[in-house]
Amino acid sequence: MTSFKYSDENISAPVAYSSLQTMHSVAEIVLPFYSEEKSRTIIEEIWARTREANDKFNRFDKGSPLALVNRTAAEEAVAVDDEMFMVLEMCRVFCNSTDGYFDITANSISRSAGKGVKNFELDAGRHTVSFSDPTVKLDLGGFAKGYALENACNILKGYDVTCALLNFGNSSIFALGSHPYGDYWPISVEHPYFRGKCAHTFELKDCALSISGKNRRGAGHIIDPATGDNVLRDEMLAVTGPSPMACEVLSTALYVAPREKRRDILARFKGYSASEIYCLTDGTTKVIKV
Template structure:
């Protein structure tokens, strides 16, 4: 996993750095300002290492990853896991409960509604599945988790302005654009490519978008039914944490309209919209909650 790095000091007021890399089957891009080239290069290296570490931990397609080992063995025995994966699974379970079960990293299982798919043992730092055929997929969680980790890394390095885009669907902003009061992010119209369906202004905040993927596939599954959710509209969530935004956008997309407001109301400071894109470029936006 390599990365592309560029640095420009053409604008001496705001030297700007750019990083692009593939991680967790997505593209991570970051633009940040205020660092000279050597410091920025050093930070880029740290980002790369951090993403490599997460990839090693959470990639279920790699046979050697701890997550793959858990998927392989945890239905039969307790599997000891590292700090990061343990914390991630703790958070995932908390979010499952906090979203009425519409966010669940163990969706491809035979577990019934409201059933706990795994238990965590803090003493032994281990995980054990509660049933056979449980399979954990952190794909809907890892981008937000990674962005929060990057927020910490950037803050430690003293970077005050950055925009991070993980897979187009998860965005995190530090500070604002150097020539504006926010970072402006356009949500792409689903039917008319290149048209902005809705513009989001991020300042020290995050957003996440859920819907059909770029191939048009309904890739989000309703954990309660195991069926793909055939929603045409986008769900956009804005708030402080990229992780919470990602979890909520997935959960709200999967949840029926009647339950969305109640789920969102449990997350103070988070706002969600349902964005309907028409064939002729029209857009209808409804606040959720």
């Protein structure tokens, strides 16, 4: 389901807003300065590309290419298209560069836990993927939103857009340029214990933000690859940097990683910053740079 709204009441800064239900959340775009027709054209292209990513990488959709891989790759090598192969290759690289704390096999049955990229094999010549045993399952939930957001940014830049805000599920965000009436886009992180209360505000310009951590109900949804258990930490982990895809990977990996290892992992990604956001039940917040 999509929505689209347009206002030209402010003739110096007309603005389009659109939302799409996708990837088990809501994606939103704010696009200033364009005509309604041009705004629709740009946004419709972004949503079409986002739907393609959702349809391909949704493990819960039995008809998706990823679900086919999960069902079949332990029995025989499964041929995949160029995009799927590229994504799986990138995830292998990210797994290695984060010491295994970003691991798309983390949701596998426990006896496969901790093996990371050894759980699946990619054959570049045949463009196939195969699993080491039937307990292995791939889950791109910690990657797909950042990847889709990266695609959206590339589409905007292809239209020479210099000012826009994209929000995918309140956890993956990209600010292109600055707010029409400011030097940056102010992006607030909601306090997990108080609905509507701001825990921390980031000032973004040509920058991505990804946030990982427990939700308002205190439930954990991120898996420790070494144990197969949910990770439940006191803090949220926020990462800013040029690439939405890398920010999402890093926020997941750093949230899972022991605190004493976070700085070493982050140092491998030049141009990225990370913060631990500790939200207390009395409404106060403490932010510590990694």
